[in-house]
Amino acid sequence: MSYGRAVAAIIRKDFQLEWRTGEALLTPVLLSLLLMLVFVFALPPSALRSSDMFVAGLWTAVFFSGTVGLSRGFGRERPDGRLLGLLLAPVDRGAVFLAKALVSFLFMAISASATIPAFFAVFGQSPGAPVWRWAAVVGLVLLAYSGSGTLLGAVAAQLRAGEVLYPVLLFPLLVPVVLAAVHLTDALLVEGGWGSAGVWMNMLVVYNILFWGVPYLVFEYVVEV
């Protein structure tokens, strides 16, 4: 019971902080929309209407803007020893990882729900598949991103140049997620389902098990100061 209350307390606190600062939610949404505008200005109108460009633009915006929010996850626990304050809570320290990863996922999901419809509108694409299939793909991709991103965020928060190194460390780890996201989105647009890209769905599930399970178990050692 106290475990669940501690997780809920951290999530609630992060939403309170977000309400006051807008760092992890508002900034990524704006960055996504700005990246979309860059694509609009950079591409000829005919290319803008292609599904390949839509897929490339969408995931470029989601992944790049995501780092801004993710780096704030543990970045905001850095000043004034706030992370130590979390580690003093009388619950398994995996609860801190779980709460921070869930917050990152929720922030990215909110951000994506604002930007993805804008991409559909601007790139003139129709979903091609039921909304639940899109939700499953985007949800699994964002879960994978938030799991690995939170783990690396905790590591980066211990380093002096952590915020600078963060994207450099994170993106190589995300290569399988990016590949899965691109193949699955392509299949949704063309086939209306993930039929031929089903293997990428399985890969995403395995990736999620790995990058939520392992950090949860080793978090205590990751944050030892």
Added chain:
Amino acid sequence: MEIRLRDVSRRVDGRRLLDGVTLSLRPGELLLLCGPNGAGKSTLLKVIAGLLAPTSGDIAYDGRPAAKWGPGLRRHLGVMLHESLLYDELTVWDNLVFAGRLFGVDGLAARADALVDEVGLRLVAREPCGRLSRGMKQRVSLARALIHRPSVLLLDEPYSGLDARWAGWLTDLLARERERGAGIVVVAHEWRLAWPLADRVAVINRGRLVMLKDAGGRSAADFEAEYRQLVIAGYEEGSG
């Protein structure tokens, strides 16, 4: 809760931050921990709080090692570090309620309310902590450490930033906590302020415990003379 440290050391990159420290803290006792900058006082406090692991030695809490207690051990510890542990963007009230939620405090609103009054911050309870003075933030940090009524208080420089009035208030508060049966470790450069309450005094220098004595019946001046001698001797030993 009784805490016993036996031969506790912590080494980082070959540097000895703590070197064979053996001491105990009994319920209802105030242990004053002194030493020069970089002596290892804060490290020792963090080791006792379970934030840092000792590289060797044992720590027992009521006779049981920390591993046997699990995370529930931290429910007994009220910790105030050199860092405030506060969120500047959140109000005094929100910071206390957040800490209370982490500790699963029952009757949290009433407890936070009482602490806001106790630390004299009623008028700024809805202000973000970032707008408070150093001394006010120090009082919020103290309230945060007390929110779950811990049986052990580990306080790193609690007098820092407090003016004479609030320093006197803190001494009274520590006296009340000690009467309640809480074991208290106070790390303080301004050790004279806590001296009247101290049951025992420990001096740490270069990671080693160089003195552990009863404070009762001794004058602050006697202790100061001894302390200076110990610290200067430590410097000479280190440089020689």
